[in-house]
Amino acid sequence: MSVNALYTDLSGYYDLMCVDIDYQAQSHAIRRLHQIFGNEGKRHLDLACGTGPHVRHFLDAGYTSSGLDINQPMLDIAAQRCPEAHFSLQDMSSFEVDEPLDLITCLLYSIHYSDGLDKLGDCIASAHRALNEGGVFCFNAVDKQRINNALSAKHTAQQAGATFSFCSGWHYSGQGARQSLRLSIEKTEAGKTQMWNDEHPMVAVSFSELIALLEPTFEVHVFEHDYQTITPWDNVSGNAIFVCVKREGLA
Structure with a gap:
């Protein structure tokens, strides 16, 4: 991977x-x-x-x-x-x-x-x-104040012979006016898997x-x-x- x-x-x-x-x-x-x-x-x-x-x-x-x-x-x-x-x-x-x-x-x-x-x-x-x-x-x-950092949403989808797995979830440190949306994508095609990760800064x-x-x-x-x-x-x-x-x- x-x-x-x-x-x-x-x-x-x-x-x-x-x-x-x-x-x-x-x-x-x-x-x-x-x-x-x-x-x-x-x-x-x-x-x-x-x-x-x-x-x-x-x-x-x-x-x-x-x-x-x-x-x-x-x-x-x-x-x-x-x-x-x-x-x-x-x-x-x-x-x-x-x-x-x-x-x-x-x-x-x-x-x-x-x-x-x-x-x-x-x-x-x-x-x-x-x-x-x-x-x-x-x-x-x-x-x-109600964000649970342990929770995330996941789903999979098919496109052009590849399987995509998406996962996203909120993360908040507990202080300040910054939170993030954490996103990961897995693409599996012909037995090979790639992963992409990102973190979007957002206002809390x-x-x-x-x-x-x-x-x-x-x-x-x-x-x-x-x-x-x-x-x-x-x-x-x-x-x-x-x-x-x-x-x-x-x-």
Whole structure:
């Protein structure tokens, strides 16, 4: 077995890595929440959109949907998947839009890709500026105080005669505003196995800290991380969906 940087660009394997994600169920649940809390508008932007699967489902549901990411190869795939959508190469902490939006999403815990609490605050401020009155910013997050470093998610998939095994898990030292997403990929083909390891630095934040960042400019509603039912957060679980409505009278 060789241990090396198997892939310098994950864009070609991103969809395979995320094959177990039910993008349709996630998108449907967010649309339901938008119907409840939103302003009835249909202009949507997906932050850290990757290869565009969420954008595809919002387009199919009648939204004018767009996406942004910092990875151009991901955006190239997204543009093939969603040719009618607009995609832009931007940082979600400092993005700009041409027209005000009604819904901004940031799913798959991508909000944590903000580089520190200051950048997280900048992302929240950018979302607030981009939204129409009564617009909604919706994302999922993990509470740093409830991370279990021993837990990980694993799955396998087949592609072009090779077997891929993916493993990912959160790691938090217990102090500060830094956590990481640890990722490993094994590729087995013709009896030979290669392994690729990476560690993505991410911002660590408790839900109380996150709510404190949001409340000056948003009305915040927190729900259980369940895309099948709309259930208020139980104040115990470490994963949640945040639905943030732009406060009236704030530019």
